[in-house]
Amino acid sequence: MKRHLPLLLTSILLLVLLGAGCAPAATPTPTIPTPEVIRETVVVTATPEPTAPPAPVTITYFTFSAAPDHLVELDEMIQIFEEEHPGIEVKVELAPFGEYFTKLQTLIAGGTAPDVFELNYENFVSFAAKGVLLDLGPLAQADEEFDPTVFYPRAYNAFNLNGIQFGLPETFSTVVLYYNKDLFDDAGVAYPTADWTWADAVAAAEELTDADEGVWGLYSPIQFWEFYKKAAQNGCSFFNEDKTEATINEPKCVEALQTMIDFVTKYHVMPSDAEMGGISDGDMFKAGKIAMDVTGIWMFAAFEDAPFEWDIQVEPGMAQKATHFFSNAVSVFAATKHPQEAWEWVRFFTTSPEMAQIRVKSAWELPTLDNPALFADYLEQRPPANREAVFESLNYAIVPPVIERQSEMQDAVNNLLDKVKLGQLDPKEALDQAKVEIEELIK
Amino acid sequence: MAGEKGLSKLYWLAIFLLPSLVGLSIFTIIPVLSSLALTMYEWDLLTSPQFVGLANFNRLIHDGGFWEALAHTLYFIVGYVPLVMIIALGVAVILNQRLKGVLFFRTAFFVPVVSAWVAVALMWKWIFNPKFGIFNYFLGLLNIQGPAWLFDPQWAMPAIIIASVWKDIGFVMVMFLAGLQGIPGDYYEAAAIDGANGWQRFFRITLPLLSPTTFFALIISLINSFQVFDQVWIMTGGGPGGATSVLVERIVKNAFSYSRMGYASALSWVLFLLVFTATIVQMRIQRYWVTYD
Numbered sequence: 001m002k003r004h005l006p007l008l009l010t011s012i013l014l015l016v017l018l019g020a021g022c023a024p025a026a027t028p029t030p031t032i033p034t035p036e037v038i039r040e041t042v043v044v045t046a047t048p049e050p051t052a053p054p055a056p057v058t059i060t061y062f063t064f065s066a067a068p069d070h071l072v073e074l075d076e077m078i079q080i081f082e083e084e085h086p087g088i089e090v091k092v093e094l095a096p097f098g099e100y101f102t103k104l105q106t107l108i109a110g111g112t113a114p115d116v117f118e119l120n121y122e123n124f125v126s127f128a129a130k131g132v133l134l135d136l137g138p139l140a141q142a143d144e145e146f147d148p149t150v151f152y153p154r155a156y157n158a159f160n161l162n163g164i165q166f167g168l169p170e171t172f173s174t175v176v177l178y179y180n181k182d183l184f185d186d187a188g189v190a191y192p193t194a195d196w197t198w199a200d201a202v203a204a205a206e207e208l209t210d211a212d213e214g215v216w217g218l219y220s221p222i223q224f225w226e227f228y229k230k231a232a233q234n235g236c237s238f239f240n241e242d243k244t245e246a247t248i249n250e251p252k253c254v255e256a257l258q259t260m261i262d263f264v265t266k267y268h269v270m271p272s273d274a275e276m277g278g279i280s281d282g283d284m285f286k287a288g289k290i291a292m293d294v295t296g297i298w299m300f301a302a303f304e305d306a307p308f309e310w311d312i313q314v315e316p317g318m319a320q321k322a323t324h325f326f327s328n329a330v331s332v333f334a335a336t337k338h339p340q341e342a343w344e345w346v347r348f349f350t351t352s353p354e355m356a357q358i359r360v361k362s363a364w365e366l367p368t369l370d371n372p373a374l375f376a377d378y379l380e381q382r383p384p385a386n387r388e389a390v391f392e393s394l395n396y397a398i399v400p401p402v403i404e405r406q407s408e409m410q411d412a413v414n415n416l417l418d419k420v421k422l423g424q425l426d427p428k429e430a431l432d433q434a435k436v437e438i439e440e441l442i443k
Numbered sequence: 444m445a446g447e448k449g450l451s452k453l454y455w456l457a458i459f460l461l462p463s464l465v466g467l468s469i470f471t472i473i474p475v476l477s478s479l480a481l482t483m484y485e486w487d488l489l490t491s492p493q494f495v496g497l498a499n500f501n502r503l504i505h506d507g508g509f510w511e512a513l514a515h516t517l518y519f520i521v522g523y524v525p526l527v528m529i530i531a532l533g534v535a536v537i538l539n540q541r542l543k544g545v546l547f548f549r550t551a552f553f554v555p556v557v558s559a560w561v562a563v564a565l566m567w568k569w570i571f572n573p574k575f576g577i578f579n580y581f582l583g584l585l586n587i588q589g590p591a592w593l594f595d596p597q598w599a600m601p602a603i604i605i606a607s608v609w610k611d612i613g614f615v616m617v618m619f620l621a622g623l624q625g626i627p628g629d630y631y632e633a634a635a636i637d638g639a640n641g642w643q644r645f646f647r648i649t650l651p652l653l654s655p656t657t658f659f660a661l662i663i664s665l666i667n668s669f670q671v672f673d674q675v676w677i678m679t680g681g682g683p684g685g686a687t688s689v690l691v692e693r694i695v696k697n698a699f700s701y702s703r704m705g706y707a708s709a710l711s712w713v714l715f716l717l718v719f720t721a722t723i724v725q726m727r728i729q730r731y732w733v734t735y736d
Contacts, residue, residue: 105489106488109489130487130490131489272594277572277573277575277594278568415685419685421683421684422684
């Protein structure tokens, strides 16, 4: 318990020492001598070979999305890349999402930054604005094989800050409405359609909820990400156009939050946190305890062996539709020693057909390439049957509200939403306070 | 120390102390001093630090989150310290008797102390689960409807206090056991001959003679409880609705989530001053109740 203070202080010191004392050291490369090299050293005959192949350049790639489920696929991609680029070796470093950004910051501050690293859209701006990302423009222009039009323009442009391309989009994903067909059939309720509103969903959920069996009609979490999306469905945004003012307490935002809270407190079709008792919505859906679950398309694999029929639909809307756009990109460290090699890996990792195929096949999110042929396979896989809904959802996709102090804003909003859930604040009070706190962060 | 002999002694002393001094300065002294300097800067780890004078302390005064965390920390202390002291003393007195299986129970009470907080906190998370936890199950047997514990802002902190007391009883118990064994048996014999009953012996002999140990245990427990963090981080993460946010949790959040290294350093120093003051006060009032004899 009392270890933590020294730990904090020590880490600060380490950072100071590393940051000031050493120049960004090249990452230690444990190069395993290849058999060829050994053979050369053994042959001690007359003429020394002047053109020994140069030692391969090692670049490090730091990722959160590969661990723990997709290491095999990442290895496969690296193998293909290294075969195509004999002079480059890719060394992978991993961290789980929860620790990733802290570790990345520390690595950069300590002068041991990875050459290439993954960033999600929400954290992209914080890093880009602090000058630690390499401008990819010149490298892209010099590369004849690179064509930016292979990407979905929305995804490509998301990683452009003030006209500078600081990253290439790697994957995207979105959130849809999952529903348990068996529960719908048992209750005699018609399946959700793409033009549903939340009123339709609540009406169905009331039929589906069965308190005696512990079955809930609906689950859609009450937190930052769901809230900015539902606010957008109601025509409300967290900020004004130029992000000088927070508009999170406008009546339409308050109304959106009230709609979310009503699921729990007015209609009793959605469990509260206490009623869930720490069991995740995904687990409850899979156990047949939630009839409709609003969650990400990354859950396909987890629900694959569910003991009932299920499908997906575009999430319901309010005045209009709005869906999530989550995207990860890869960026290059501004002070990397090997910008060209890093670029080769970035281009391969985001645009090569081999990479895209591996991703689609393993449902490791989706490549951001604008190529319908690539997704033919994806659309044919089952379950769910209605995979078109994924692409339909993207028609309504909105980007999250992002500021430089992102994690602070998310925590502040989540904390206030918690207080609304607990009945300590009403939606209007909470959002008035959110406005004050957010404006403090964008000053 | 004067003279040739003293000097050469010093020389050897320095050589032998060097390794640990180097470690101490690199890992403790320099960081502590750096963090003191950092309280005057704004630093996000990625760009160079900006000097801001006392702005971090000004921010602290106006930071509602800090005052809430301070209040929650004090709540934890007020609940935790007396409970852990009293229960540990009781257990120590019982386990100081010549009973069957006393060694087993001493070990059993000490096991939580050497268990990792991560494992202990996860276990208590399950015990306190409002739907499946055994705590509410037992309350149910007594016809009591248990609260939602970690999901209820009223009950989350009491739950954390219960888990912390459970984990630390053994630690304080060992200190008390050592203290108890230092009390000569003659006193009890003499008292028994004079006709003192068990309670009188406890309050007139045990407690006064144990007071140096009690003082030490109190100071250690107080310092530890100001720094409460692991159990909070794992069991509630500061929730629900910020009901269990504590000082060290604020420090970690500001330093590593919000990239406010300077502000986190300022918070750390304020925490240090709080602990320091609390300890000084303890030292001052000890002469009114601690007997060294």
